[in-house]
Amino acid sequence: MRLRTLPTDIDLLGHMNNGRYASLFDLGRFDLLIRTGILQIFQQKGWYGVVASSTITFRKSLNLWQRFTIETRLHGHDDKSVYMVHRAVVDGEVYAEMLVRSRFLRRSGGIVPLDELFEALGRPDDLPELEPWMTEWATATALPSTRAAAPSVWE
Known part of the structure; x- marks a missing residue:
């Protein structure tokens, strides 16, 4: 997608x-999702995706009226x-890069297992293995399950 930084995108700096x-x-x-028919x-x-976690790294600033492109690609999956x-x-x-870990849910309730997801969509043959740091990041940043207690206690 080709975009331009607008006045509503700009912060105080x-x-x-x-x-x-x-x-x-x-x-x-x-x-x-639209371009691929997904x-x-x-x-x-009756499925939809949600962001489970994300991390972003900034390299250079985008300034007012600057043109830029958003590139998006599927990187891989775990279980x-x-x-x-x-x-x-x-x-x-590259000015900024964001890694997003997504899960897929049913509007009727419950999680869409990845084998069912890939059966419906097809699984690209050229997906790389997840890099070890990505798996470590997903584990290290995970919050308790929605069925588990998650009290806000600062240690």
């Missing part, structure tokens, strides 16, 4: 607000989640 990247990367995910399958099956990478790119140079 004069560059793209860090929180705005996540919202724009959401658009990149929806664009990918969104239509999700709608037919529960699908991992995507989003980039904000200017003239072929």
